[in-house]
Amino acid sequence: MTAVDETMENPEIQRDDETAPTLVVENLKTHFFTRIGAVKAVDDVSFSVKTGEILGLAGESGSGKSITGFSILGLIDPPGRVVSGAIRFKGEDLVTATPERLQDLRGNRIAMIFQDPMMTLNPVLRIDTQMIEAIQAHRKMDKKAARQRAYDALEMTGIPSPGERLNAYPHQLSGGMRQRVAIAIAFLNEPDLIIADEPTTALDVTIQAQILHEAQALCKRTGTAMIWITHDLAVVAGLADRIAVMYAGRIVETGVTDDVIDKPLHPYSVGLLGSVPSANKRGERLNQIPGMTPNLIGLPPGCAFKARCPRASDQCDATPEVSELLPGRKIRCHHPHFEEAAQ
């Protein structure tokens, strides 16, 4: 770990490394201090995203994936707080950054796309107003140039007749179009990193596929790194370069998408993938993971998944450490499905 720290703190070493990650999150802990106790929404999370890479952050509701995203942007409201850890964005620690610096980065170098396009656009402001505002918040540009830039961004997302959309109010657009507008806004200032918080969940499946395709193409074209937060592994499977699976505030498994989908190592990933409906299991009962997501308040020590895990043993009362079982495959488990994966 110290070796990594040195690498990150010394910009000269970093410059030599061609694939220097855009974002490195190390041992991030974001806790919410409620009256009944601390909720460890994000507990010791580490990952990194490279330039042009799409990282899929998967997990069920309440696993802390959205809070991880908000932590990066510095948008955690009290009673929540980043307790410890580091978020290094191009070598700069965001945890210790001033609010002014964070405000400068937000929407400029790091952008966010939200889940529900019905809610993320201000209902009383026209699309062009909202887009021009997002540009002018970060760069000196006259209104005409900013409007042209907004037009170009909309066109880039494949929205039909962007000129008319600019003059429209959000309620005049469909969900898919609004999400395209949201994506265009995210790309407006050519950010280095985009955090997409389940942006396709509220859309129907055909639009979902289009949005996924557009977002992926835009990332590859602009070299923007992206964190795609989702609960739907099927979405991530076709989109992300790497996957990180989160459970109860911890990343339990990371790896290249195809590896994780084909040969999941963590029992939770196995369960999650087993519960995805597929054509060759038609008519059969879907597998489900028994039990419920644990309450994050007063979580007992040890592996958070042990109560639902078919492989749990007494060993699981001790918190499993992160281990790199295969190259590029990090996992937090005492009893991984290693034998199956090796076959």
Add this chain to the structure above:
Amino acid sequence: MSTEATPNLAGADGAAQAAPELAETGAVVETPFKRFVSEFFESRVAMGALFTLVAIIVAAILAPLITPQDPYDLGQVDIMDGRLPPGSEAFAEYTMVLGSDGAGRDLYSAILYGLRISLAVGITSGLIAIAIGMSVGLLAAYVGGRVEAIIMRIVDLQLSFPAALVALMLVALLGKGIDKIILALVVAQWAYYARTVRGSALVERSKEYVEAAASLGLSHARIMFRHILPNCLAPLIVVGTIQTAHAIALEATLSFLGVGLPQTEPSLGVLIANGFEYMLSGKYWISVFPGLALLITIVSINLVGDQLRDVLNPRLKR
């Protein structure tokens, strides 16, 4: 793409905010304002009230041009014309359509001039109170925590006294004059606006578009005033309209009680008070006509406010 190219489909998911036919994304974009105007005029009562109100305001503004007498110019007021019944001929050879008061003022002229003062005082104090209350309420909702607690307790304290009492105490303390009346009315009213704005701003603040605006790196001031505030305007407009009527009534009350405006510059309240002592002797017109003018003004403002409330409240939509 084909699904998105059909604009009518947009209506289904935008139903919460827009009637389906409004989801047309043709070349002509119907602004929320245009829709608001057409909905407002659906009610004949509201239309009539608005028309009356506009007529009153225009008459008040044009008062010097359409009245035979300037009631503030003592050279034009003749004590010999005092207490003449409606339709009498004045000494200066014009008809006093509504009669005259005890000092010999033509009531028609005095009412229009009085309306000027009443409206000016009501609207000015309303605007100042809105500006203050709005900023304070918005700040409370946005910042939250201790700031909010302190602001809202002051508001609670203020609202626990009747507005008339607060204004009365202040005017008694400050003395007579239009500026003092306006100050008293502002102090008596700002808390209503603060509470209204804070309430709706709290709702808006928790909405996702505020978070999205923050994620764009917009400043706090911008998010507050440009994103949250416009979404809180609906209740503010309604409360503002009704409160303006209240302010006019309150000013009349203070003047009637003799602590408001001076006798030389009679507002409607002063005129009513002047005629009050003659009521029992049959000279009804001195009090009744200014009273009617006040009544019509306040009722039409309230009717306009009611219709605004109906139009701006999505829950009352048919």
